[in-house]
Amino acid sequence: MIKFVTKYHKERELILLKNKIFIAITLSWLLSIFVFNNYADAKVIVESKDIIKDKPKIELYIPQLRDLVDGNIQRQINQQLTATTESALDDFNQLTNNMLLSIKKGSLPAEYANRLTLVSDYEVKLLNKNIVSILQYGYQDTGGAHPMPFAYAQTFNIKTGKNYALKDLFQPMSSFAYYLTEKIKLEIKLRNKQDNYIFTGLQEQQKFFLTREGLFIYYQPYEIAPYSEGFIYFFFPYSDLPDIKLDEILY
The missing domain is CATH 1.20.5 (Single alpha-helices involved in coiled-coils or other helix-helix interfaces)
Structure with missing residues (x-):
């Protein structure tokens, strides 16, 4: 053809x-x-290490990094992530032992033991080729008036293993503390929460986490406000933080 x-x-x-x-x-x-x-450019996986128990009820999901180039840095970061959950578990076990002792003495009803609960999980807030910012959160119930929630964030440089404090995000000699404090005070006024929040300034070990969009400052229940207010968050876009080390955080 x-x-x-x-x-x-x-x-x-x-x-x-x-x-x-x-x-x-x-x-x-x-x-x-x-x-x-x-965030696949990081070539890093965050997987879970689980601790599950029936009585008392314990469900713990611990973030663990995998596939870092430097195994020592990976081990160092994972140890710190594990230590956060283990600290919560130690506190819970101590409170549990105190409660069971009170039940045994008859000062608490036996059904209180059924309330014993510790649950924790995590959320990866930011992961790229330089930084991982992880929020570990949960709650414990040890027979009080209500369950007690908690949240602990950690931000690491996955190349060096550095665990960032808030000041490490900013250039030397930055006035970030004054700037953030004044912004938070203004935000409290805008929320009309002056009578609910007791805020005088940033804490020495201020809690925070990072996302692609910006910096979050946060407080646990009872830290600056009553339990009924829950967790309190203040968001700062990177564009509002001129002294922040943006190249180190996002690129």
Whole structure:
């Protein structure tokens, strides 16, 4: 069979070839966006180490990094993440022992033992090629007036293992503490919470975590407000923080 190739066929094949190239480039571009937005550039996985127990009820999910280039840094970070949960477990065990002793003495009803609960989980707030910021949260019930929630965030440099304090995010000689304090005071006024919140300034070991969008300062129940207020968060976009080490955090 003789196949005749006309000018029309050649032009059509050229158009099809151009379309294929365009589609390939577009798919590659979309894939690169997907990878960037999901922090795959870090080539690091956060997986869970679980501790589960029935009586008392204990459900602990501990974040653990995997596939870091430096195994020593990975071990160092994972130990600190584990220590946070283990500290909560130690406190819970002590309170549990006190409660069981009170039940044994008859000063508390036996059904209080059924309330004993410790639950913790985690959320990866930021993960890229430089930084991982993880919030570990949960609650414990040891027979008080209500369960007690908690949240502890840690931010690490996954290349050096450095565990950041708030001041480490900013350039030397920065007036970030004054700036954040004044911004929080203003925000409290805007929320009309002057009578609910007792805020005088940042804490020495101020709790915070990072996201792609900015910095979150937060407080546990009872730290600056009654239990009924729950967790209190103050958000600062990176664009409002001129002294922050943005290149180190996001790129």
